Amino acid sequence: IYMYIENNEWVNCNFSARVATQRYIHANAEAQINRPIIFQISEMLNPARGEPFRVTGQMEHRALVERVNQDFARVRAEKTNFIIEYPVFISKSKGAPSIS
Secondary structure: OEEEEEOOOOEEOOHHHOEEOOOOOOOOOOOOOOOOOOOEEOOOOOOOOOOOEEEEEEEEEEEEEHHHOEEOHHHHOOEEEEEEEEOOOOOOOOOOOOOO
16 A cells, blocks of 8 residues: 555655555554655746745645555545745845956
């Protein structure tokens, strides 16, 4: 069983970042992973004008039984919202005319 975060507009979880857990889980049982699931947030390609960029992203959780390509509906129903902000302001600045 592999645990991972589903890719979407704001989240990218590489296949290699999937975390394997035990081979089976009994009904109504719980399973824990032994390392965190690593994912990346999509880059802001165009600078925001005016207010800093702010959007709500969503982690869509998945647990996949790979040999039958089926996931767990209760895990799929779990969604975690988070805020993505790019608060960096860029303004013109003048540096030294040369480096010595």
